[in-house]
Amino acid sequence: MKFTRRASANWKGTGMEGTGTVSTQSTVLNQTQYSFKTRFADGVGTNPEELIGAAHAGCFTMQFSFLLNEAGFTADNIDTEAKVNFEDGSIVSINLDLTATIPNISDEQFQTIAAAAKEKCPISRLFKTEITLTAKLA
Known part of the structure; x- marks a missing residue:
């Protein structure tokens, strides 16, 4: 079996103050928010x-x-x-x-x-x- 799956990320701004989104080919994640806060502290979004x-x-x-x-x-x-x-x-x-x-x-x-x-x-x-x-x- 051979296949390729796709996901993408977009980021705007600086590392600490910026925000981004991640999306998956299946659209289960569709412009799902992530940021410094959701990665290194607590916040709404993923990491x-x-x-x-x-x-x-x-x-x-x-x-x-x-x-x-x-x-x-x-x-x-x-x-x-x-x-x-x-x-x-x-x-x-x-x-x-x-x-x-x-x-x-x-x-x-x-x-x-x-x-x-x-x-x-x-x-x-x-x-x-x-x-x-x-x-x-x-």
Whole structure:
């Protein structure tokens, strides 16, 4: 499978006082606001780090589901939170926190599949930072 996805950003003004928008090809994000305040403080809008977290959580969760299916399991529910840790101008780590309800799976099988999903997830493979995983079977 081969494809390209598009996203764009626009910025007006200085780094601290300026404002910008981000948009995606799907239009789920359509001129969504971001700014210094939404990135480094609290404000209405998004920021690059939370978008990375959303992409990573979504990709990992889908990869986990595919690997579960390959092993003969189907989850009733999968929740993943990605915590993107920013320090001194760099993303220093990402913590994936997985909780899932999966009938008839052992904790050992669950942990093995979760670890494989972390390694195979295309977004995980993109980053050159530490990625940790905590996995809980509900």
